[in-house]
Amino acid sequence: MNWITYILQVNLYLIVTFGFYWLLLRKETFYNANRFYLLTASILSFAIPFWQSGIIQSWAVTAxxxxxxxxxxxxxxxxxxxAETPTWDWNLLLANIYFMGFGFGLLRFSIGLFKLQQLFSLSNLDGQAFSFFGKVFIDKKIDHYDVIKNHEEVHSKEFHSLDVFWFELLGALCWFNPVAHFMQKEIKLVHEYIADAKASEQLGSKKAYVKVLVSSHFKTNSNVLVNHFYNKSILKTRIMMLSKEKSKKKALLKYGLTAPLFLGMLVFAAACVNDNTELxxxxxxxxxxxxxxxxxxxxxxxxxxxxxxxxxxxxxxxxxxxxxxxxxxxxxxxxxxxxxxxxxxxxxxxxxxxxxxxxxxxxxxxxxxxxxxxxxxxxxxxxxxxxxxxxxxxxxxxxxxxxxxxxxxxxxxxxxxxxxxxxxxxxxxxxxxxxxxxxxxxxxxxxxxxxxxxxxxxxxxxxxxxxxxxxxxxxx
Structure with missing residues (x-):
């Protein structure tokens, strides 16, 4: 399998798995299950092209x-x-274009880390509230300090920053695929759903928690590597999901459909490598x-x-x-x-x-x-x-x-x-x-x-x- 075939397969699987999520799972309130699905789907998309099961390959063999x-x-x-040197070496050209995009993604990621270091050194957070791995940063003068702290501690304890790092790397590897960037945004949204649900439960009132969310006293910054309490672009969606009734247990059956989905991907991968391995x-x-x-x-x-x-x-x-x-x-x-x-x-x-x-x-x-x-x-x-x-x-x-x-x-x-x-x-x-x-x-x-x-x-x-x-x- 050459590198172009591998990259194409990875991105095809990302599109298929995210399409499944978007159509069937994203509106369900099983937030932790959705987080697990997005992580698993993205990782398996990179692993499945290497899968060479003799049993599965035998299904595709009809000779x-x-x-x-x-x-x-x-x-x-x-x-x-x-060989005579061709006028255009398309493989080399595609490789150069791909690695230029990948390099730009890594540069963007590095700049984010540098700005994050600067953010940590600020003595005055000026109304900001965010978390990064095990650290929580909140302006002590901010209103609703305890509520916001509970929210950010959820991000910290559940290692949401690790997910963010992985999907930023995925975005760099698959920079040309819009779905990779949609997954980056979706995982952060799921993180907020999880933190909102637990923080509102600790507060004891969803309505009171919504009032905290719509407060105008919060400030934020554009760093994509941290979990911000206040993010205006997704505020409406967070409130809607917070107010939504919990999904019924029978909705869990949708997650069972992931089994044939991934099995189909394995069969496709086996069929692709069959030309190279054939049992x-x-x-x-x-x-x-x-x-x-x-x-x-x-x-x-x-x-x-x-x-x-x-x-x-x-x-x-x-x-x-x-x-x-x-x-x-x-x-x-x-x-x-x-x-x-x-x-x-x-x-x-x-x-x-x-x-x-x-x-x-x-x-x-x-x-x-x-x-x-x-x-x-x-x-x-x-x-x-x-x-x-x-x-x-x-x-x-x-x-x-x-x-x-x-x-x-x-x-x-x-x-x-x-x-x-x-x-x-x-x-x-x-x-x-x-x-x-x-x-x-x-x-x-x-x-x-x-x-x-x-x-x-x-x-x-x-x-x-x-x-x-x-x-x-x-x-x-």
Whole structure:
């Protein structure tokens, strides 16, 4: 998932959850529940895009194909050919615009903190009453001092300032989304409802409390980080909610609707990440062990295999596959500018008719590298399809791409690139990558186990031969 997709998802969820609140919850007198909802909804909007539940993803999976899972541990493709610099790098332009807005929001927040410090140092509050975290500031000469103190202490004891800080940060992160700013205002309004309800209860009379609210002896300032007792812009709304009858208990059923709301968001998120994960585990490059089973049964519709009797073949063989990839692949400008290097693991399907598709990134690097790998996979010509029991089947391949800057490789010797190729061991025997297909054809068994060792661990186990990593394959 790239950063643009993430930001768009976050803001979509903010719009949906706040729309739900605005239509169903904002007029209810369950103020603490509303506060909890706004906080939870805003936090989950940032978290849900990362949610990758296998169970939920399985609901979105509708493909009904017979799949043979096969992993090809190829030598890394070292990509050095630069892409032509485009006239406009839209990703970079959007990033600059976004971070300029975010920076402006942080600057505004910092100015607010600076002014707040100045406010704390005032010796004469001159009719002001406000609170900030555990501190309450009230002009001792102000009328109705005890009532106002009770109100501000509610803000202080319930940590309303923490909510304000979070929503100010949210406003900076989502500065282009009006809903983020509506949520800032709404959470402050809910804070006032909570404090008004408790302070009026302590006073013993809502009418008397309203008279305190409409008093003309209060002054305020524009600092958005503190809770002010007197805020003219929301005074009418506070009085209306204070005078409103308490919501009936059956209105709590509305909050129960949040369950399907958030479930729907999870399903949407799973569908979005499904193209990137498709029920595959994230590869841990430190040490990965994969075990799969290949049943010795006749082929049936929907049956999944690990090894086929005859695996798909690229036209011209493995060495020609290397040449094709190195001929097609281009190092994205975005990745070059950011000096991004590393490995991208991709899986794709060689279908029954030999066509290639459904490229999925298992572990990516971003910055256009993942998209480039998928693009190259899509350029592949028709393969000779794999067969099981004499019938063509779909075959999954998993392949690593190594991206490095300012390094070149000999494209005439791609099949024997040992400069940075990991050591390949099959059942304890060292074999060349170009011999792997033949070895697998002659060693189809009940189970295939592959273990990837990173260079550090491989070197300690195999010495100099393992300095570029080791791939251990066992047929059980």
């Amino acid at each position: 009904q194909v017979s799949t043979v899972v096969k992993t090809i541990p190829l030598a890394g493709f070292t990509v050095t050919n630069p 595959q585990p994230t590869i841990d490059l430190e040490q990965t062990t994969v075990v799969a089973y290949a049943p010795k049964k006749s082929l049936t519709e929907g049956q999944i295999f690990t090894a086929a009797e005859h695996n798909p073949e690229f036209p011209g063989g493995t060495s020609e596959l290397y040449r094709h990839i190195n001929r097609e692949i281009i190092y994205p400008v975005e990745a070059q500018r950011a000096s991004i290097e590393g490995r991208v693991f991709v899986k794709f399907v060689v279908r029954k008719d030999g066509t290639v598709g459904d490229a999925t990134i298992l572990k990516g690097l971003g910055f256009g590298l993942d998209e480039e790998v998928k693009r190259v996979i899509d350029t592949m010509p028709t393969w000779k399809p794999g067969t099981q029991d004499g019938k063509p089947v779909n075959v999954y391949f998993t392949m690593p791409f190594f991206f490095e800057l300012e390094k070149e490789i000999d494209t005439n010797d791609l099949g024997n690139n040992t400069k940075q190729a990991p050591l390949l061991l099959a059942d304890g025997k060292e074999i060349a990558f170009q011999d792997l297909e033949e070895y697998q054809k002659n060693n189809i068994t009940e189970s295939v186990e592959a273990r990837v060792l990173e260079p550090k661990e491989a070197a300690s186990k195999y010495g100099e031969k393992g300095k570029f990593g080791v791939i251990e394959i066992s047929t059980i």
